[in-house]
Amino acid sequence: MGADxxxxxxxxxxxxxxxxxxxxFELxxxxxxxxxxxxxxGRLRRNVIRKWLNHWIKLGNIVEIDSPTITPEAVLKASGHIGAFNDYASECKSCNSIFRTDHLLEGFHNNPDSLDNTALDKELLNHDIQCPSCNKTDWAPSEPLNLMFSTTIGASKGGRRAFMRPETAQGMFLQYPSIYRHFRGKLPFGAVQIGxxxxxxxxxxxxxxxxxxFNMAELEYFIDPESNKNYNLQLWDEVLVNLIPDPMGGDSKELSSTINEAVEKGIIRDKTVGWFMIKTYELMSELGINTELIRFRQHEIDExxxxxxxxxxxxxxxxxxxxECVGIANRGCYDLKAHQKVTKSNELKAWRDFEKELEIEKVVCSPIQSIVGPQFKDKSKMITAHLEELNGLEIEFPLTININREQFIIEEHMVEIKKIKSIERGEWFTPHVVEPAFGIDRIIWHILEHSYQEVSKENDEKYTILSLKNNICPIDFSVYPLYEKDGMPEIAHEIIDKIREVNEINxxxxxxxxxxxxxxxxxxIGTPxxxxxxxQTLEDKTVTLRERDTQNQTRLSLEELVQFVSKY
RNA sequence: GCGAGCGUAGUGUAGCGGUUAUCACCCGGCGUUGCCAACGCCGGAACCCGGGUUCAAAUCCCGGCGCUCGCACCA
Known part of the structure; x- marks a missing residue:
């Protein structure tokens, strides 16, 4: 920092x-x-987002979705955001310092995170916890520290409590059934959302x-944790990236490695995560981030x-x-399971074919309903269910079963021991998710910073160049008449009209x-x-094309110019 | 949230009880100029907001908002 x-x-x-x-809101x-x-x-942001989107869409199995920013409380409760965000903070009345209450109780209580505010305050008192900054024990009642913006859905007083989403990811999880259908059930696939x-x-x-x-761009990539992951990581064997592995994992030194090698060595625990790391690295480079100033840091377990x-x-x-500008996380099956648990939906799963069909031969104990029914009346349903779970080969009669503290005697004539053949072709499972989440504003800031150059010209004059990459700069070309007379402005405008016909050039x-x-x-401003x-243009219709970073000029005919622009 | 410092044209700044609020870049117009922030003339643009003290406040005091730094917070 310092001079910087x-x-x-x-x-x-x-x-x-x-x-x-x-x-x-400066006004x-x-x-x-x-x-x-x-x-x-505004245009730079749009271009960065467009580039980001294309980078993923072109993988072929990624779709873009969009969902509301206003999110009902129940969703965020299920996702764990409410619990995780309702940390409590305690203020020291003596020195006004504020601390997370659960942090203060660390070592005194084995799970302070689980306590509510009154319990927390009690614990503070019981253990005589001192303020880390002034050593007094004079705490104000703890207050919830919720970092989400809250709002209400519905204008009348019975409105539903809601929050502005803290991440876009939940939208993808909730749309999972629709995305699954879109891809006709074939994992892996992903969805992105920018918002x-x-x-x-x-x-x-x-x-x-x-x-x-802030502007987020998130990708949720749904995978079968048990299937082989065929990512061709060798494609990037020329690229060394800086890695800082988790110090708790043993191998804590900063190292420079290919992604492939880091995956092989188990430093990167998941191949899919590794693949997204290198794809993300590639994207950052294409956006104009100086790759020497990029590193990947693995989260410590408790972080x-x-x-x-x-x-x-x-x-x-x-x-x-x-x-931190991008977080690439293996979220496991956490989110889909969490929503499944609350909503009882069974749509949040995927089907996996077995490699070989399983032929299963079972010997089952099948109750004969015409006997069991009249005999046990309203209990018969329960008894049937119980009997069907039993392995038919191991039963000796008369059989005594206990259900809910009641005993029932089953005689041999009440059931039929049957051999059943069934074929299982696969099973349902909850997909795992690998999520690269991008902070677009942070990335834009660093693009600008890494592009910003102060150079000095001959006379020691300071000169500023913003070396933005062509694919994101807000203005692609500027046309300058040397003088605003002798018909030069008219020609300049003709050129502009002609070039505007070429796709998305600004x-x-x-x-x-x-x-x-x-x-x-x-x-x-970074116009390339x-x-x-x-x-000379007046005589032969040629113009000069000056390159921003080198200041080199070449003279081109109008046709050559149009051709250059089309290829740009 | 706490503590310290700061807040003046679009940008960077000077002024620190009485100025027509300084300077530079900047922006616009006209002229001039045969290619890398040229020049001349003309013009544009500011005291963060609110209250108080005072004959008089950009200047002193109080409050708010914002910025920077340190402490805390940052799923």
């Missing part, structure tokens, strides 16, 4: 000045943790890094979110240090101030190419 801190401040000034990002004094994307930022998530942070800091409302069984963060280094006209200044302006109309 000033650099990041200059970057922030630039971004605000040129309409990339700015604090939201009203601003609100911490909320940001606007401006005219250039806003909300966390009511206690004190958001660090500019764009910790926001209260892991309530749902995850293995988790790697992709961290990017910038002026705020190493920042092209811009700028005729004000000196040509050098216009180049500088374009470089500063400048097209200049000059005197």
């Amino acid at each position: 801190e000033h650099k990041s401040r200059r970057l922030m000034s630039l971004l605000k000045k040129r309409g990339y990002i700015q604090p939201a 009203y004094g601003g609100v911490a943790g909320l940001y606007d994307y401006g005219p250039l930022g 806003k998530g909300y966390r009511n942070e206690i004190s958001p800091r660090q500019g764009m890094i910790r926001l209260r409302e 892991m979110a309530h749902y995850a069984t293995d988790c790697w963060d992709l961290e990017i280094f910038g002026c705020y240090g190493w920042i 092209i811009n006209y700028d005729g004000s101030k000196s040509i050098g200044r216009r180049y500088a302006r374009g470089d500063e 190419y400048a097209i200049t109309v000059d005197h």
Whole structure:
């Protein structure tokens, strides 16, 4: 940090000045943790999202869905967010410090997380817990610390309690049955969702890094945990990535490795997780993140979110240090099971064919209903169920069975011992989920930071270039008439009209101030190419094409230019 | 939430009881200029919000909001 801190401040000034990002509601004094994307930022964000989406969609078995941000309480209760978010905090009345109450009780109670607030307060008192900062024992009653924005569905007083979603993932889980049908039951498949998530942070800091409302992009990849995973990780054997494994797992040193090797060695516990790690790495590189400033850090066991069984963060280094920008978690079957448990739905499963059909021969004990019925009356249903569970080969008569403390005697003539053949072709199971979750705003910040260059020109003058990749920059081309006379502006506009016909190119006209200044302006906002109309253009219809990063210029005919733009 | 510092044009800043609120970049117009932030003229644009003290407040005091840093929090 240090010197970079000033650099990041200059970057922030630039971004605000040129309409990339700015604090939201500034006219009203601003609100911490909320940001606007401006005219250039809006387009940058769109481009990053488009690139992100295509990266996954083109795998062929990923679909995009969209679901509401307002989420009923029951959903978040089932997913564990309510429980996990209702941590309690205690304030020391003497020094005003605030601590998580369950953290204070660690070592004094074996599961402080399970206690409610009155029990927590009692425990604080019983164990004479001291304030870690001033050593007093004067605690105010504990308060819930819920980091979700709450709201009510329905305007009348009987409305349902709801929250703004803290992650988009639940939408994919709840849509699982529909996605399963879409893929006609063939795992693996995935769904993505791009949208806003909300966390009511206690004190958001660090500019764009910790926001209260932010752009998330999440992918839920549903897999059969028992099937072979044929990911061709060798494709990336040229690529070394930085890994920091979980220190509890033994192998804790930071290392540089191919993903393939890390999976082979068991450092990355799951092949699917490894595959998403390298695909994510690839995407970051394509978006313009400096890959030397990327590392993957494995979560320690106790750092892991309530749902995850293995988790790697992709961290990017910038002026705020190493920042978590993507989390790639193996959530196991946690979420689908949780929703299944609450809703009793049996749609949250997948079918797995056995490799070989199982022929099962059972010898069953089948009650003869015409005897059992009249004999046991209303109990017969219960008895039938019990008998059907028994292995027919091991029964000796008369058989005494106990159900709910009642005894029943079963005589041989009441049942029929039958051999039954059945064929089992497969079974139902709950799929596992691997989830790469992206913080789009954090990624955008680091794209901007890694693209931001302060170079000096001949006369030691500071010069700013935003080297955004072509595939995400807000403006692709700018056309500059050398002077706004002699028909140059007209030609410039003709060129613009022609190029606009080429698919999704954003092209811009700028005729004000000196040509050098216009180049500088374009470089500063990251426009990769400048097209200049000059005197020669008037004679032979050629223009110059200037490249942002090298400042090299080449002269092209209009046809060549159009061709260049089409390939761009 | 706590503590400290800070809040002046789009950006970066000067002023710290009485100024027409400084300077630079910037933005717009006109002129000039044969390609890398040129020049001239003209123009544009600010004291975070609310209250108080005072004859007089950008300046002092109080409260709010915001920013930065430290502590705490960050599933």
